[in-house]
Structure formats: C-alpha cells, structure tokens
Amino acid sequence: MISSPLFRSRNHLVFLGLLGGLLSGGIVFFFTAATQATVREAVLLLLPALALEMFLGLLTWYLCRFLPLEGPRLANTVAAHLLAGLSINFFWLASIYAYSQLLDLLFETRSWSVLFNRALFFLAGIGLGLYVVFILLHYLIMALEKTQAAEQEALEQKLSASQAELSSLKSTLHPHFLFNSLAMLPPLIAAAPQKAESLVGRLSDFLLYSLRYSRKVEVPMAEELEHVRNFLEIEGLRLGERLQVEYRVDPSVLNNSVIPFILQPLVENAIKHGIRPALGGGTLSIVITAAPAFLQVMIRNPYKRNSAAGKSSGLGLETLRKRLAGAYGDAGRLGILQDQNEFTVELQIPRQRKVS
Amino acid sequence: MMRVLIVDDEDLSRQALENFLKEVADVELSGVCRNGFEALESIPKLKPDLVFLDIQMPQLNGFDVIELLGEQAPAVIFVTAFDEYALKAFETAALDYLLKPVQAERLAKALDKYRRQAAVPSPISFAPFITSHQAHSAPLSRILVRDGQEIHIVPTAEIMYVKAEDDYVMLHALQKSLLKLERLIRLEKMLDPRFFCRIHRSYLLNIAFLERIEAPKKESRVAVLKNEEALPISRQGFGHLQKLLNAD
Numbered sequence: 171m172i173s174s175p176l177f178r179s180r181n182h183l184v185f186l187g188l189l190g191g192l193l194s195g196g197i198v199f200f201f202t203a204a205t206q207a208t209v210r211e212a213v214l215l216l217l218p219a220l221a222l223e224m225f226l227g228l229l230t231w232y233l234c235r236f237l238p239l240e241g242p243r244l245a246n247t248v249a250a251h252l253l254a255g256l257s258i259n260f261f262w263l264a265s266i267y268a269y270s271q272l273l274d275l276l277f278e279t280r281s282w283s284v285l286f287n288r289a290l291f292f293l294a295g296i297g298l299g300l301y302v303v304f305i306l307l308h309y310l311i312m313a314l315e316k317t318q319a320a321e322q323e324a325l326e327q328k329l330s331a332s333q334a335e336l337s338s339l340k341s342t343l344h345p346h347f348l349f350n351s352l353a354m355l356p357p358l359i360a361a362a363p364q365k366a367e368s369l370v371g372r373l374s375d376f377l378l379y380s381l382r383y384s385r386k387v388e389v390p391m392a393e394e395l396e397h398v399r400n401f402l403e404i405e406g407l408r409l410g411e412r413l414q415v416e417y418r419v420d421p422s423v424l425n426n427s428v429i430p431f432i433l434q435p436l437v438e439n440a441i442k443h444g445i446r447p448a449l450g451g452g453t454l455s456i457v458i459t460a461a462p463a464f465l466q467v468m469i470r471n472p473y474k475r476n477s478a479a480g481k482s483s484g485l486g487l488e489t490l491r492k493r494l495a496g497a498y499g500d501a502g503r504l505g506i507l508q509d510q511n512e513f514t515v516e517l518q519i520p521r522q523r524k525v526s
Numbered sequence: 527m528m529r530v531l532i533v534d535d536e537d538l539s540r541q542a543l544e545n546f547l548k549e550v551a552d553v554e555l556s557g558v559c560r561n562g563f564e565a566l567e568s569i570p571k572l573k574p575d576l577v578f579l580d581i582q583m584p585q586l587n588g589f590d591v592i593e594l595l596g597e598q599a600p601a602v603i604f605v606t607a608f609d610e611y612a613l614k615a616f617e618t619a620a621l622d623y624l625l626k627p628v629q630a631e632r633l634a635k636a637l638d639k640y641r642r643q644a645a646v647p648s649p650i651s652f653a654p655f656i657t658s659h660q661a662h663s664a665p666l667s668r669i670l671v672r673d674g675q676e677i678h679i680v681p682t683a684e685i686m687y688v689k690a691e692d693d694y695v696m697l698h699a700l701q702k703s704l705l706k707l708e709r710l711i712r713l714e715k716m717l718d719p720r721f722f723c724r725i726h727r728s729y730l731l732n733i734a735f736l737e738r739i740e741a742p743k744k745e746s747r748v749a750v751l752k753n754e755e756a757l758p759i760s761r762q763g764f765g766h767l768q769k770l771l772n773a774d
Contacts, residue, residue, distance in 0.1 A: 346608055346609075349607075349608045350607045350608055350626070352627070353607065353608075353626040353627035354538050354627070355627070356542060356627045356629075357538045357539065357541050357542030357545070357627070358538060360541075360542070360545055361538070361541055361545075407538070408536055408538065409536070410536070410537045446584060447584045447585060448584055448585075449561055449563070449584050449585055
C-alpha cells in the first residue's frame with residue numbers, strides 16, 4: 171500500500187487528504203439524508219468503513235500497474251477491474267455488515283444492522299464509485315510519470331548529443347594534426363618551396379573551416395568535402411605515394427546541407443587505422459551517391475586487423491553517432507562493414523534543402 | 527668518422543635529417559630505411575655507429591625495432607612526431623629524443639652528447655625502456671618474433687598456448703610454432719588475463735582454444751584443445767582455470 175504513488179510526494183498526500191475529506195463529508199451528508207440517521211451515527215458507522223475503503227483503494231495500485239489502459243488487452247483490463255471492483259466491494263460491504271453487528275452488541279441506541287440494510291444500495295454505490303476514483307487516480311499518475319520519463323529521456327538524448335557536439339568541436343581544431351603538419355614545413359621549404367606554399371594554403375583553409383563552421387548547424391556538402399580534401403592533401407604530403415585517394419561524388423549532393431565535420435572523422439580514422447599502418451599504404455575511396463530521400467556516403471580503406479600496433483578506441487565513431495542522432499534522429503545512420511582486408515563505413519543522411 | 531643510419535617512413539622527415547647531417551663534418555650517412563623491416567635488415571649488416579630512429583612507422587614501430595634487435599641494438603637517437611604516449615615512454619626511461627620538426631641546434635646538441643658518450647664506451651641498456659613500453663601496451667595484441675631474417679607478427683588471438691622452454695618460450699599459434707627469447711612469467715603478465723591462463727608451471731593456455739577438460743586419473747587433469755592436442759593441468763593450474771572459466 172505504501173508503494174502507491176499517491177504517497178510518493180507531499181503534494182500527493184495533501185491532495186489525497188483534501189479529496190478524502192471532501193468525499194467523506196459528502197458521503198456522510200448524503201448518508202444522513204438517505205437513511206434519516208444522525209450525523210453522529212453516520213460517522214460512527216462510516217468512518218471505519220471509509221478508512222477500510224481507502225486501504226483497499228490504495229491496493230488497486232498493483233492491479234493498475236499490471237493492467238495497461240491501452241493496447242490490445244484493454245478488454246482484459248476492463249474485465250479484470252470489473253471483477254476486482256465487485257469482489258472488493260463485496261468484501262467491503264461484508265466487513266461493514268460485520269461491523270454493524272458489532273455495533274449492535276456494543277451500542278443498543280439503535281439497530282445498526284437495520285440501518286446497514288437500509289443503506290445497502292447506497293453503500294454499494296459509494297464503494298463502486300470510490301473504486302473507480304482510485305483506479306482513475308492511479309492511471310492518471312501512471313500517465314503523468316510516463317510523459318515525465320519520456321521528457322527526461324528526450325532531454326538526456328539532447329544533452330548527450332550536445333556533449334558529442336562539444337567534443338567533436340574540440341577535436342576539429344586538431345592540435346596534433348596542426349603540430350605535425352607544421353613540422354613538415356622546414357624540409358618542404360628546403361626541398362620544394364611550391365609544395366610548402368601549397369601546404370600553408372591548405373592548412374589555413376582547413377583552419378578557417380574549423381573556425382567558421384564550429385558554431386554552424388549546417389553546411390553544404392560541397393564545403394565539407396572541400397575540408398576533407400584539404401585534410402587529405404596535407405596527409406598526402408606526409409605519406410607520399412602511400413596515400414591514394416579516389417573520389418566518386420554524385421554532383422547532385424553538393425548542395426545538400428549536412429552537419430559540419432561529418433566526413434572528417436571518418437576520413438581521419440581511415441588514415442589512422444587503415445592507410446598509415448599498412449607498409450605500402452593503400453587507396454582511400456570516398457563514394458557519395460544520392461537517392462530520392464537520402465544520400466549515402468561510403469568510405470573504404472584497406473585494413474588488416476592485426477597490423478595496427480595501437481588499439482582503436484572507437485570514440486570518434488561513437489561521437490559521430492551521437493551527433494547524427496541529435497541532428498537527424500533515426501534518419502541518420504552509421505554502419506560499419508569489415509572483412510578480411512577492407513574496412514567500410516557507410517553513412518546515410520536525409521536529403522535536405524540546400525543551405526542558403 | 528661517425529657512420530649514421532636514418533630510419534623513417536616519411537620521405538620529408540628523412541630528407542630533412544639528411545640535409546642537416548650533410549652539413550656535419552664528422553658524419554657519414556651509411557644508409558636510409560623506410561620502415562622497421564628494412565631497419566632490422568640493415569642495422570646488423572651495416573653496423574652503423576648511430577641510428578636516427580623514427581617511432582611512428584607502419585607495422586613495426588621504433589619501439590618494436592629496438593625490442594627485436596635485442597643485444598644488437600646500436601646507439602640510437604629517437605625521432606618522434608608529437609605523440610603523448612611516445613613522449614611519456616621516453617620520459618619514464620629518461621631517454622633522449624628529437625621532436626619533429628628536427629631543428630639544427632637540437633640535432634647538434636644530440637650529436638655532441640653522443641660523441642661524449644662514445645668517448646667513454648659503456649653498453650647502452652634499453653631494457654627499462656622496453657619494459658616501460660610493453661607495460662604501456664599491455665595486454666599485447668600481437669607478439670613479435672625474430673627468426674633469422676624473418677620477422678613474424680603473431681596476433682595474440684591466434685596463439686593457442688605457450689610452453690616454457692628454459693630461457694625461451696614456444697608460441698603455438700594457429701599456423702605455426704615459434705621460439706622466442708622470453709620468460710613465461712614475464713609474457714604472462716603482458717597477455718590478456720581474460721584469455722591466457724597458467725594451467726601448469728610450463729604452460730600458458732588461451733582458453734579460446736580449450737575444448738574440454740579430461741581427468742584420466744584422479745588428481746591428473748588434461749586440457750584438450752580444439753585440435754585435440756592435450757596439455758597437462760597442475761593442481762594449482764586447475765584452480766586458476768576454474769576461476770577464469772567461472773568469471774564469465
């Protein structure tokens with residue numbers, strides 16, 4: 171009984187007290203009107219009866235919890251409540267009858283069992299009515315709790331998406347990548363000044379994108395792709411012939427808006443875990459195709475499960491997955507295919523109007 | 527004359543070092559290697575006085591090269607890109623290193639230090655360095671074995687069991703069996719304890735390959751592997767095995 175949610179908070183208790191008081195007052199009033207009993211007599215008979223009803227009513231919480239008020243089993247629920255209501259009511263009436271017998275023994279001021287008989291239908295009605303009130307209260311509370319839980323969940327998802335957003339922002343500035351790219355400059359300046367110049371250009375574009383778009387919600391795919399191209403050009407200077415890149419991009423996707431930094435972590439992983447650990451390097455392929463409702467990105471790289479000395483934490487993909495869920499809900503998907511020699515990431519995002 | 531070898535997988539880094547070293551009067555470049563495998567081949571052959579060894583390389587990194595060279599390891603100046611893990615390994619072992627981009631003054635300093643040390647010859651021990659490196663990478667995902675000219679990279683997931691053979695261990699993997707200079711007790715510490723179980727004083731079993739346990743006689747149990755090979759289980763080993771199997 172204590173587990174009834176009606177007891178769960180102070181507000182519930184106050185509400186319950188007020189409702190109980192009002193109902194009890196009303197019932198006593200109508201009882202006196204219906205049976206011509208005095209108020210004292212009514213209180214003496216009804217107060218213990220109502221206390222018992224309250225106890226029984228709170229017990230219905232267990233019933234309500236197991237009998238859902240929706241779905242295909244609604245008929246079962248109604249039947250079960252009917253049965254339970256009638257049995258509880260019968261038990262209640264029987265208890266009051268026994269109590270009236272007791273009163274007959276204790277107080278011979280009037281015949282209590284006659285009073286009970288006269289009020290039988292009234293009491294039966296009250297009992298059933300109270301039963302209905304209790305189960306309605308319980309269902310109401312269950313519904314409220316359900317929406318609260320749903321709201322909480324939505325809120326938590328939002329929070330986790332924005333945390334993912336934040337951590338991806340932090341990584342977009344890439345202090346490691348910057349540092350190691352700058353390290354290439356001195357030898358390049360000596361050996362190939364033109365390449366050095368191109369490196370500085372690519373690097374500044376790369377940074378500019380990170381600065382400009384770190385606070386934007388959406389960017390055109392063309393710009394995200396350009397960002398990835400900058401990244402790969404810089405990596406290409408470092409890896410030399412070990413990195414081959416193959417682009418196959420449906421031109422119609424270029425206008426499509428996407429969340430920024432959606433491709434970069436994938437390409438970065440491909441380099442880190444696929445190309446760099448392979449002695450001879452390999453080909454990184456980026457394929458973007460369009461369907462009416464969504465567009466699909468496939469990033470593929472050679473991969474040998476045991477060649478990598480370091481262990482992948484998978485954190486980058488997890489972050490991206492959270493960001494996708496935050497931005498596109500179920501419409502954004504990230505899948506991983508891995509076989510003996512290849513690693514493929516498939517990304518699916520909804521087609522959207524072009525960004526102005 | 528100081529004979530120097532450069533090991534680095536990036537063209538640009540090799541180029542940069544070469545350019546700097548060309549300017550140093552008492553340095554003669556005896557060779558360049560593009561990865562760890564080439565280094566393992568060239569170092570014993572060329573016997574350079576000093577090696578500039580890059581850490582971040584595919585398949586065999588600088589740490590692995592040192593580990594595999596063992597006693598043959600020459601004097602080394604490590605060269606590394608920014609990498610927290612590598613920097614930490616150097617600092618714990620109090621080893622000198624050059625951070626990329628290599629700068630002329632730093633390089634000159636490192637060479638000076640080497641010259642001073644070479645004047646008072648003392649064997650360099652990489653042992654604490656290798657130990658700290660291995661401790662960082664435990665549990666191992668692969669084991670490196672040098673077999674003459676050949677380097678085997680054995681994924682630990684493919685190792686069925688390891689048998690102690692005096693100062694060596696015999697790794698029984700799916701495709702091959704390899705002998706490695708290592709103590710079983712040390713190896714046990716570096717392998718994933720969720721899979722590798724010391725079932726006997728001389729046997730370390732990967733429970734992924736355990737088929738069943740038989741007890742032909744009381745007090746003498748054997749572990750039968752998926753390939754029907756049978757290994758002895760000591761009484762204490764049975765305790766370890768039970769604990770591990772019940773942990774799932």
